[in-house]
Amino acid sequence: MPSEPLIRWPWVTAHLDEIGAALGQHLFLTVIAVAAGLAISAALALLAHRYRRAEAPITWLAGVVYTIPSLALFVLLIPVTGLSTLTSEIGLVGYTLLILIRNILAGLDGVPRDVLEAADAMGLTRRQRLFQVELPLALPIVMAGIRIATVTTIGLVTVTALIGQGGLGQLMLAGFINLFPTEIYVGALLSIALAVVVDAGLLLLQRALTPWARGGGGRR
Amino acid sequence: MELAGQVLAWFSDPTHWQGADGIPVRVLEHLEASGLAVFVAALLALPVGLVVGHTGRGAFLVSSVANLGRALPSFALLLMLIPIAVDVQLDFSTWPILGAMVLLAIPPMITNAYAGMRAVERELVEAARGMGMSAVQVLVGVELPLALPVLLTGVRLAAVQVVATYTLGAVAGGGGLGRYIYDGFARQDTPRMLAGAALVALLAIATDAAFGVLAHATAPRGLAQPLPGRARQPAADQAG
Numbered sequence: 380m381p382s383e384p385l386i387r388w389p390w391v392t393a394h395l396d397e398i399g400a401a402l403g404q405h406l407f408l409t410v411i412a413v414a415a416g417l418a419i420s421a422a423l424a425l426l427a428h429r430y431r432r433a434e435a436p437i438t439w440l441a442g443v444v445y446t447i448p449s450l451a452l453f454v455l456l457i458p459v460t461g462l463s464t465l466t467s468e469i470g471l472v473g474y475t476l477l478i479l480i481r482n483i484l485a486g487l488d489g490v491p492r493d494v495l496e497a498a499d500a501m502g503l504t505r506r507q508r509l510f511q512v513e514l515p516l517a518l519p520i521v522m523a524g525i526r527i528a529t530v531t532t533i534g535l536v537t538v539t540a541l542i543g544q545g546g547l548g549q550l551m552l553a554g555f556i557n558l559f560p561t562e563i564y565v566g567a568l569l570s571i572a573l574a575v576v577v578d579a580g581l582l583l584l585q586r587a588l589t590p591w592a593r594g595g596g597g598r599r
Numbered sequence: 600m601e602l603a604g605q606v607l608a609w610f611s612d613p614t615h616w617q618g619a620d621g622i623p624v625r626v627l628e629h630l631e632a633s634g635l636a637v638f639v640a641a642l643l644a645l646p647v648g649l650v651v652g653h654t655g656r657g658a659f660l661v662s663s664v665a666n667l668g669r670a671l672p673s674f675a676l677l678l679m680l681i682p683i684a685v686d687v688q689l690d691f692s693t694w695p696i697l698g699a700m701v702l703l704a705i706p707p708m709i710t711n712a713y714a715g716m717r718a719v720e721r722e723l724v725e726a727a728r729g730m731g732m733s734a735v736q737v738l739v740g741v742e743l744p745l746a747l748p749v750l751l752t753g754v755r756l757a758a759v760q761v762v763a764t765y766t767l768g769a770v771a772g773g774g775g776l777g778r779y780i781y782d783g784f785a786r787q788d789t790p791r792m793l794a795g796a797a798l799v800a801l802l803a804i805a806t807d808a809a810f811g812v813l814a815h816a817t818a819p820r821g822l823a824q825p826l827p828g829r830a831r832q833p834a835a836d837q838a839g
Contacts, residue, residue, distance in 0.1 A: 385682060446803050448763030451796035454780050458602050458789065527669070534672025541770065541784075551678045555770070560682035567675035574670045 387561045398550065402569055405546025408539070409532045409577075412468055416475030416528060423476070424483035425509075434484070441477040449474070449538045457542065467539040474535055475528040482524025486517025515589075522585035526578050533574040537566070547573075602789065606797070609790040620778070622798065629775035629802060632768070633761045636697055640704035640757060645750070648709040652716025653742065661713045668706025673699055673764040681771060696768030703764055704757035711753025715746030744819045751817065755810035762803045776802065 391398070423441075427434035444452070453470045460466040490513050498508045514521075540548030547566040554562025609615060616622050651657045680695035719742050727741045769777030779795025782788070 383682065383686075443804065446759055446763075446807050447800040448766045448803050450766045450777065450780060451763075451799040451803075454784070454792055454796040455800070458793065530669050534670075534675070537672050537674045538767070540674075548674065551675060552770075555678050555681060558685075563678045563682060567672075567679045570672060570675055571670050574672075578670075 383560055385560045386564050390561050391565060398565060398569070401547045401550045401566065402573065403546075404544075405533070405536050405548075405570065405573060406577075408464070408467060408471065408536045408544065408546055409529065409573075412471035412532050412536075413475060413525065413529050415468065416472045416479055416532075417525065419472065420476050420479035420483060424480045424487070427480070427484060428487050438477070438480060438484075441480050444473045445477040449535050450541060453539060453542050462543045464544060466542060467536070467544040470539070471532050471535055475532060478528045478531065479521075479524050482520050482527075483517065486520035486524075487513055489520060490516045518589050519585060522581065522588070526581045526585075529581060530574045530578050533570060533577065537570055546570075602793070605790040606793045609794045615794075625774065625776050625778060626798070626802065629762065629765055629777075629799075632697065632773070632775060633700070633758065633765050633806075636700035636761050636765075637704050637754065637758050640701045640761075641708055641754065643701075644705040644708035645712050648712025648750075648753075649716055649743075649746070652713040652746070653738065655717075658713070661709055665706050665710045668703065671702065673703050673760075674767055676702060677764075677767055677771060692768075692772035695771060696765060696773050699767075700761045700764050704761050707756040707760070708750075708753040711756070712746070712750045715749030715753075716742060718749060719745045748814060748818050751810065751814045755807065755814065758810060759803055759807050762806045763799075766799050 423437050427437045447455075449470065452473060453466060456466045456469055460469065494512060494516065495508065498512045503511065536544075536546050537548030537551060539545045540552040545552065547570045550566035551563050551570075554560060554564075554566065614621075618624070648661065651661050676699040677695055680698045681691045684691040684694045723741060723745065724737055727737045732740060765773070765775050766777035766780065768775060769781035776795055776799045779791050779798065781795075783790070783792025783795055
């Protein structure tokens with residue numbers, strides 16, 4: 380494919396439907412994975428927060444999953460769940476766990492002692508204290524985790540093209556197989572753009588949800 | 600369960616341990632390519648991170664590289680580099696994946712080298728200067744050893760990521776353990792595919808563990824104790 384331009388615009392305008400569908404599937408796979416990941420991580424993080432002894436095994440396990448290369452993890456799931464959306468989602472959810480659990484715990488640990496004592500002194504029950512004091516104060520760091528997990532997931536969705544899913548990754552893979560750079564570049568650039576836009580959107584959401592925490596943010 | 604037996608049988612077949620497509624050769628290929636990528640990325644990233652961390656100038660550079668790195672998915676990077684490699688007539692089974700690995704390894708190393716240098720306590724640097732150490736001595740004898748654990752964490756993150764990413768190189772015709780996954784998938788040879796996935800997963804976990812051991816061995820002794828208390832003690836004594 381020498382002298383082939385990286386993007387042939389007439390192809391793009393002729394295939395807007397296909398591109399839109401791939402983008403939609405990409406976003407869909409991402410949203411499901413992050414939502415499910417957040418639910419599981421919240422449960423595990425709260426467990427680790429309540430029972431400190433559970434923290435080490437939970438983060439260790441999430442760390443091992445996180446270390447396994449994405450293609451290997453997806454492939455290892457194929458015998459169990461086949462070439463399905465479920466296979467992709469289990470893998471994608473697996474990669475969000477470490478990031479989310481770490482940030483939820485860091486957020487909860489960052490709540491100052493005297494605030495907790497004040498809440499106790501006001502007669503809040505443990506549950507009230509968690510939902511009305513600790514979780515709102517942890518929110519900026521939790522949201523930072525959600526942003527990292529979402530951007531990571533958008534990147535990993537492209538890999539699921541190799542097991543027949545993949546949203547924009549499907550477009551990129553087709554471009555490689557057909558030796559047609561336009562498809563590769565449209566898919567890749569859109570997935571990067573999607574990550575940037577979604578990240579900015581989540582940042583705005585975070586600011587709106589935590590008007591008291593100006594300039595604050597999470598690490599890791 | 601039957602499948603697990605097939606995978607074990609695949610592993611115990613002696614022909615899978617010999618020749619150009621044997622496990623030892625594929626593991627070596629995987630480690631060579633990953634090592635090369637980490638080495639090249641370290642040459643580019645660590646000096647920049649250390650200098651920016653030391654001088655405190657150019658911090659925006661570090662944070663923008665970090666953000667960019669997170670937004671660039673490895674698979675997209677690999678595929679985007681292929682048409683470019685074809686254009687400049689480079690072998691597209693080796694160069695694009697190497698390029699993608701180097702680019703991915705840079706952000707974690709640059710940010711951690713920077714963070715390691717920033718985390719060195721000013722008091723320690725001042726104490727070293729007060730003892731009459733030259734700027735170079737302070738840098739080499741005090742700042743670098745103290746920054747080393749965080750810096751190595753960056754190398755560790757990069758190395759694990761690179762080992763994972765090289766798996767994708769098989770898609771473009773590269774070598775390494777990804778070959779088993781990709782060929783197994785293409786030939787519907789499930790035991791081969793699963794064996795490859797297991798090997799890659801183990802290699803990534805082993806890489807992480809090896810760097811964990813290295814980090815432990817190279818950590819400065821003084822850091823094992825709570826640093827701030829010890830660092831402030833002499834200053835208080837002098838004042839009294």
